[in-house]
Amino acid sequence: MNIKALAAALLTGLLFGVGLIVSGMTNPAKVQNFLDISGSWDPSLAFVMGGAIAVTLPGYIWLGRRQGPWFASAFQWPTASDLDVRLLGGAAVFGAGWGLGGFCPGPVLASVSLGAVGTMVFVAAMCTGFVLAKLAR
Amino acid sequence: METSFTPIASLVGGALIGLAALLMMASVGRIAGVSGIVSRLLPPRPEMSGMPTGIAFVLGLLLAAPLTVLATGYVPEVNVSSNLSVLVLAGVLVGFGSVLGSGCTSGHGVCGMSRLSVRSIAATLTFMATGVGVVYLMRHVL
Numbered sequence: 001m002n003i004k005a006l007a008a009a010l011l012t013g014l015l016f017g018v019g020l021i022v023s024g025m026t027n028p029a030k031v032q033n034f035l036d037i038s039g040s041w042d043p044s045l046a047f048v049m050g051g052a053i054a055v056t057l058p059g060y061i062w063l064g065r066r067q068g069p070w071f072a073s074a075f076q077w078p079t080a081s082d083l084d085v086r087l088l089g090g091a092a093v094f095g096a097g098w099g100l101g102g103f104c105p106g107p108v109l110a111s112v113s114l115g116a117v118g119t120m121v122f123v124a125a126m127c128t129g130f131v132l133a134k135l136a137r
Numbered sequence: 138m139e140t141s142f143t144p145i146a147s148l149v150g151g152a153l154i155g156l157a158a159l160l161m162m163a164s165v166g167r168i169a170g171v172s173g174i175v176s177r178l179l180p181p182r183p184e185m186s187g188m189p190t191g192i193a194f195v196l197g198l199l200l201a202a203p204l205t206v207l208a209t210g211y212v213p214e215v216n217v218s219s220n221l222s223v224l225v226l227a228g229v230l231v232g233f234g235s236v237l238g239s240g241c242t243s244g245h246g247v248c249g250m251s252r253l254s255v256r257s258i259a260a261t262l263t264f265m266a267t268g269v270g271v272v273y274l275m276r277h278v279l
Contacts (some may be wrong), residue, residue: 004164005164005165005189005190006189006190006193007193008160008164008165008190009161009164009165009189009190009191009193009194009197010193010194010196010197011160011197012157012160012161012164012169012194012197013157013193013194013195013196013197013198013199013200013201014197014198014200014201014204015153015156015157015160015197016153016154016157016158016169016171016194016197016198016201016243017197017198017199017200017201017202018150018153018201018204018205019150019151019152019153019154019155019156019157020150020154020201021150021201021202021205021213022146022149022150022153023143023146023147023149023150023151023153023154024140024143024146024147024150025147025150026202026213026215027140027213027214027215027216028215028216028217028218029138029140029216030140032272033138033139033140035265035268035269035271035272036269036272036273036276037269037273038273038277039272039276039277040138040139040140042139042140042141042142043142043144044140044142044143044144044146044147045147047143047144047147047148047151048147048148048150048151048154049151049246049247049250050148050151051147051148051149051150051151051152051154051155052151052152052154052155052158052247052251053155053247053250053251054151054152054155055152055155055156055158055159056155056158056159056247056248056251057250057251057252057253059155059156059158059159059162059163059251060159060162060251060252063159063162063163068166069162069163069164069165069166070163070164071164071165072164072165072166072167073166074166075162075166076166076167076168077168077252078168078239078249078252078254080239080256081254081255081256082256083255083256083259086237086238086239087238087239087256087259087260088238088259088260088263089237089238090233090234090235090236090237090238090239090260091234091238091240091245091259091260091261091263091264091267092234092238092263092264092266092267093230093233093234093237093238093267094230094231094233094234094235094237094238094241094264094267095234095263095264095265095266095267095268095270095271096230096234096267096268096270096271097226097227097228097229097230097231097232097233097234098227098231098242098264098268099267099268099269099270099271099272099275100223100226100227100230100271100275101217101218101223101224101227101228101231102217102218102227103217103227103228103231104171104172104231104235104241104242104243105171105172105175105231105232105235105241105242105243106171106198106241106242106243108228109171109175109195109198109199110198110199110201110202111202111213111215112199113199113200113201113202113203114202114203114206114212114213114215116215116217117221118217118218118219118221118224119215119217121221121224121225121228122217122224122225122227122228122231123228124228125224125225125226125227125228125229125232126228126229126231126232127175127179127232128228128229128232129228129229129230129231129232129233129234129235129236130172130175130176130179130232130233130235130236131176131179131180131181131232132229132232132233133176133232133233133234133235133236133237134176134179134180134181134182134236135181136233136237137236
């Protein structure tokens, strides 16, 4: 494993986390307000996704014309294409938890270092959920 | 609780997230899906080949808030529920559902949507719908 790949992954995680903080998505109240269309609706999250896709979509097209990544042997693009029960059932369960807690994996990890008890409890429960789903597979 | 609409900050933050997703693929050739990266580090059968870069990515994510506070003095607002049993249930559902459904907001919502993947578009619409439904039940029915 080369040091450049590690440095790139570290910087990528940092940039990702800063983006989540700047966008306001580390605040679960903001996420729940996005989902509360008939209540205190805050459409900010749509702008987060829009801003991200506006960069990633053309960027991925550009990368698609390249031979491979800088510090690894090949691009690992996902290959699955079928719409199955696992995909949609999993997404439905994920969305229910996302609405209930206002957190998804990126934002909760980007804010857990701030030390709020609720975020630490959520991270522990989420990791338990990861392990349970892998065991069930 | 009310939060203010922040189109500019959210668009800029979103662009940084998009740039990070792009850098992940450009540098180590991987999708920047947080549930996938973290769950592959965990048992059973942790994935050894992606482990060093996975750990480095998670470390960067964890360092983002403390470094932001150190560099700017700005402490991000985190209005999290004080009901710990709700948070436990929510966390388990998020973890279980994202592994079962092969992705979360980052993997499907950002990376997959950017590849115009039909699977990711369907997953994103599904988790948005159940999220809206649960928040509606929680805030307006129960």
